[in-house]
Amino acid sequence: MHREYLRKVHPARLNTLILTGELWTYLADLNEQAQERLDTIMEQIKIAEGVTEKLKCTRQMEWVRRCNNIHNRAEEIILHEIIYS
Template identity: 45%
Template sequence: MEKYIFDKDNGLWYELQGDYYYPCLTVPAEEEKSIGIWGQRHLRFIKTERKALYTELLTSGKLNTYLANINEQAKEQMLLLTEQMAEREGVTEQLKAQDQMLWVQRMNNIRDRAIEIVNHELIYA
């Protein structure tokens, strides 16, 4: 028996292992991109809560690109929300110069609210 055979009907190669032929399946190569903290959070979420999406992305070779895209969107949204909330609430460089502790408290509060929004809209959606 031949080690490898090609099936013209489905276009797959098969490899002989023991008495059976198994398809030679590979996942397409994917460009390595940094997924960052937001991408890692979303990965953890889809692995546990959206298994079909995770499996589809993994087998199609698009998981890393998808997570890198989510990470970029989350970073941009976080920056935009933080800037908008700080402007709306009057948290400025002038306040930072006058009362640093108050500025830190308000910025931490703004950052925490922005994280909650990003988590709700992008990461755990």
Template identity: 45%
Template sequence: MEKCIYNNSNGLWYELHGDYYMPCLVIPEEEVHTIGIWGRKHQQYLREHRPIIYSNLILSGKLYSYLADIDTQARNKLDLLVIQLAEKEGINDQLKEQNQLAWIGAMNNIRNRAEEIVLNELIYGEDAV
């Protein structure tokens, strides 16, 4: 029996292991992507609540690029929301100069609300997948 054979019908190589031919499957190498907190939270959500989608992303070799993209989107949206909410509520440098504690409290409040919006829309929402 030959050590390796090629199947024209499916385009796969098979290697002889004992009495059986096993397909020579290789998961493609992924590029190195930096994944931040938002990507990790979405990864945990997929692993726990969407295991089929999570498995498909792993098997297709697209998991880390997908998570890096989600992380970038979430960070950009968070920054934009903080700026927009601060402008809408009149939180500016003048308040920062007059009363730093009030400015810090207001900005922390805005950031927490913006994080909740990002979590609900991008990380855990139905549109997140």
């Protein structure tokens, strides 16, 4: 996603990364940062909203619904913070 963003919005930056051979390490590092941030945000939201293992044991479908909702919101945050910046 970020590569496509660079292609459309910052083509000079993309060309520089390609020519210096840094594109794939740059994208891999960005992907790692995004995944770590996603995990952190999800855990913080789960705690704030009381999505616990107890809920998972007692009401599995509710837990799945809430976790999916949290995941989607966290992804949106990551897209705006890391991917499209």
